Amino acid sequence: MNIKVDRNEFLKALITVSKATTLRNVGSLEGILLESYDDVLSLYATNKEIQISTIIDAKVIREGKLLINSRILSDIVRSFDNGEVEIDADENNNIKLTCLNSKFNITAMDHRTFPNKEVYNINDFIKMDNHVIRNMIKETSFACATSDSVSPILTGILIENNDEDIKFVAIDGFRMAIRSEQSKERYMNNIKCVVPSSTLNELNKILTNYDDDVFLNINDKKFVANIGRTQLVSSLLQGQFIDYGNLLPKESKTIVKMNKNELLSACERAAIISDEGRAHLITLHFTDNNLLLTSKSAYGNVEENININLSGEDLDISFNSRYVIDALKVIEDEKVILEFNSSNSPCLIKPVSSNKFTYLIMPVRISN
Amino acid sequence: MNIKVDRNEFLKALITVSKATTLRNVGSLEGILLESYDDVLSLYATNKEIQISTIIDAKVIREGKLLINSRILSDIVRSFDNGEVEIDADENNNIKLTCLNSKFNITAMDHRTFPNKEVYNINDFIKMDNHVIRNMIKETSFACATSDSVSPILTGILIENNDEDIKFVAIDGFRMAIRSEQSKERYMNNIKCVVPSSTLNELNKILTNYDDDVFLNINDKKFVANIGRTQLVSSLLQGQFIDYGNLLPKESKTIVKMNKNELLSACERAAIISDEGRAHLITLHFTDNNLLLTSKSAYGNVEENININLSGEDLDISFNSRYVIDALKVIEDEKVILEFNSSNSPCLIKPVSSNKFTYLIMPVRISN
Known part of the structure; x- marks a missing residue:
């Protein structure tokens, strides 16, 4: 791989995807997968529960695939002054990272040890305003059960929609928060799933760095959120959520x-x-x-x-x-x-x- | 005691003196001693290494002496909206703290268990600009040895003055920081003492809340700093400091x-x-x-x-x-x-x- 990218764009992308590596995994899951093709660089990280990918513009001189330790790479790029960052890697995974008068030589990990990158193309979606969905997360997630709860399903937020609106519901056994909102556009109805509150809190953090609307897609097993060229995919929590309507x-x-x-x-x-x-x-x-x-x-x-x-x-x-x-x-x-x-x-x-x-x-x- | 004080002034005073209780002492040293007389309230705290006292204006209806848990009192006053705080205590140490529509009833500790309040009247002094002495602390304290050092004396900052200037010196064995400055006025010469860096860091925090100049007085055993109506007194470190001049x-x-x-x-x-x-x-x-x-x-x-x-x-x-x-x-x-x-x-x-x-x-x- 040999590419050139803007330092600020690159750092923003690294901060975004590294949220999927925060759980201090071991080995290859500590890495961020970089892949260059056409005029872009894609970045991808996963901890098997959440996966986050994003794409930025790049001058691609030589295509390639690299897996680099997330912390080291983020620290290096953060330390650069703004300018053009060049990544030049040979076939033995020796990487030169240069920016202005600084040159780092580091070694990549073996990208074949990394889980395959899964990309979800969203056709049916619920379109939400960036600011609105952040409020919905803030106004419900605090009422979720904590991770040591006897009901793991209550550590998540119930998301359901119907013809009228989309609802977020959180219950911890002592209290309940319900937040409903109109979606901007909707091509999915009668969704009902429970998303880990940790996933939605990570989504909230990503959204603070973007202005784009959010496109949600939910199937039996996955919660998918697209924000511009960034995608977050999360597993759902399985189990029976409390019938909250009866509590009111x-x-x-x-x-x-x-x-x-x-x-x-x-x-x-x-x-x-x-x-x-x-x-x-x-x-x-x-x-x-x-x-x-x-x-x-x-x-x-x-x-x-x-x-x-x-x-x-x-x-x-x-x-x-x-x-x-x-x-x-x-x-x-x-x-x-x-x-x-x-x-x-x-x-x-x-x-x-x-x-x-x-x-x-x-x-x-x-x-x- | 029955007095009325301004909430903001009271809170600022509590924050200032409570720095002398941060070491989580037990019993009476967790308290702040309040004493009202003439038209003032004096506040005093000590952990035996540092003592801090300050004075604020008060409407004194009935003079008295109270010892109150620092955390509880600070939390209560911080929680009040700005207004007049009334402290009304009976002879059994039952205290009514009122502000606007809020009324707290708490119990004071026995003030007779508290160390006597020591007040140092400064006659000879070195007068320093508030901002200058904060810079001197910042530019030397980072180079002090840490509390687990084999040379306890190096956890302090050497302060010495002569006809020309006042010097702060910190050495941790691997490096040394020397900062010198003219004093604004000086009625003490040939001072040489070692002040715990923790004391100077607390002084620095206090100074950020005041604009006043600082009046320093140093004798064989104590470092005294007066800032307006606030006084900080600290023990000195005893021992032989490194002869730093020879290192240059x-x-x-x-x-x-x-x-x-x-x-x-x-x-x-x-x-x-x-x-x-x-x-x-x-x-x-x-x-x-x-x-x-x-x-x-x-x-x-x-x-x-x-x-x-x-x-x-x-x-x-x-x-x-x-x-x-x-x-x-x-x-x-x-x-x-x-x-x-x-x-x-x-x-x-x-x-x-x-x-x-x-x-x-x-x-x-x-x-x-």
């Missing part, structure tokens, strides 16, 4: 409207005193047009008063403060609605100005 | 002038390949008006070429790349001078435009 209460006996930042600040203050041993417990006393928020522990106690707009019955209810804080942090609206039925049944939190985000949280039962 | 070469057979950023970038690139097992070794080949910088390891090798201005003899010399990089990072000048005598004797690195900073670095001996 059909009616509400208490409905509260209030300022989001006031509630968030009060929860954060109460959390300082709330005790890890008592599940970061805070108690909310809704009466008339006042919320009294309290918390206590060995350190002392705290009382917060907030003006609210209440309709329905007065109510006392207790939560793990972290679950309330997590949800309020991703809501961008100035005001939120809280809906309750009793001290022992789930609460709904929604932004006032849109019905695209719904958060459900289980209360902590307090014996009097 | 009297003449130079090779003098090289070159661009600092070009040298820094080349060293950073070479360091990617340089091997930890070989002490991050890089080799510099000075000939005519060219520097060829090389490094090799199991990963491969790298060559960098830089234009230089050389007078004297050609020279090959090897260094631990980290020692060169550390020094170049703190030099702000565009150009540097390097002075050598042989491959086995120390090299000097200085900025071209000032004689305030001198860095000495020992080469690594290479057997041919």
Whole structure:
């Protein structure tokens, strides 16, 4: 291989694909596969769960295939000042990497040891706005179960679509986040799959470096996202996801409207005193047009008063403060609605100005 | 005690003094001592090596003394929106902390268990510009020995002054950084002491939050720094510091002038390949008006070429790349001078435009 590429483009591409090698694999999976043909260089990395590939423009003097350690290659290219990077490799895998007055000689790995590059051509797709899908990931992934969960399926985000919209749903057993959105264009319907939240978080990171829309394609086994000339492919999680529709209460006996930042600040203050041993417990006393928020522990106690707009019955209810804080942090609206039925049944939190985000949280039962 | 203070001023004061509690002490040393009198609140913390105190304005309704856990108090005040914070404590150490609609009830510790507050009144002093002393700390502290050094005295920075200037000197056995500066005003001479670098790094952090000049006072046992109404007192390190004047070469057979950023970038690139097992070794080949910088390891090798201005003899010399990089990072000048005598004797690195900073670095001996 002998090619010339722009340093900045090359580095961006390396950063993108190296996300598929972050799990510290051993041997060939630590590598990035470079392949040059026509006027392009393709880069490809995989850890068998996620694979990421991208293509950049290149002056191709001699075609070829190289497998290079991801960390070494990224560090070298990052260290170059911007200019033209030349990669010149002989048949024995000796590589000269030059840029301006710098010359590196490194050795490639044997590319025949690397898994075959799989490319998915997307015909049917759901087209999403770059910024919108990033928000959907941000507003649901925090509510996924962690990797040591007893239900591995809950470490993923349910993606489903119908004629109306596309939904992301995350549940960890104590709370649920649902985010729905219109797609820009849609040539796939009735999709239902569970994508690892780690995959979507990697997709989110890639998207911050691109402006392009995202083209999603989902089949029985794979989740495929195309962003310009970059493709991310991930395995799906297999298993039965919770039927989340049944969890949503059909009616509400208490409905509260209030300022989001006031509630968030009060929860954060109460959390300082709330005790890890008592599940970061805070108690909310809704009466008339006042919320009294309290918390206590060995350190002392705290009382917060907030003006609210209440309709329905007065109510006392207790939560793990972290679950309330997590949800309020991703809501961008100035005001939120809280809906309750009793001290022992789930609460709904929604932004006032849109019905695209719904958060459900289980209360902590307090014996009097 | 019953007082009212401004939240922002209170928080800044808490952040300042809590630096003396960062070493995770146990019991009363985790606390901050609050004392109100006249129209002020004084705050004081100590870990017995460093003590920090500061004073802010307060409306004092009832004088008193309180010892409160530093983390809890800082977290509470940080969580408040800006406004007036009221501290109201009864004789049983029950404290009400209120701000706007928030009310915390916490318990104070017994302030009688806390070391007596020592206040040093500075009469003789060396007055330094805030920004200048921060630079002096930054440009020397990186060259101190680490806490596991066999020479504990080298974990400190030597401070000495004479009629002409004040000097900070750091030596770790492989390199030395000397920074000298005129003081703004001086009523102390012939000081010579070794201050723990940790103390000076804490002082540096405090100074970033203040604009005031610094008034230094040093006696046999203590280093005292006054910044406005804030005072930091530290123990000194005891022992014999290296006679650094003898380490400086009297003449130079090779003098090289070159661009600092070009040298820094080349060293950073070479360091990617340089091997930890070989002490991050890089080799510099000075000939005519060219520097060829090389490094090799199991990963491969790298060559960098830089234009230089050389007078004297050609020279090959090897260094631990980290020692060169550390020094170049703190030099702000565009150009540097390097002075050598042989491959086995120390090299000097200085900025071209000032004689305030001198860095000495020992080469690594290479057997041919």
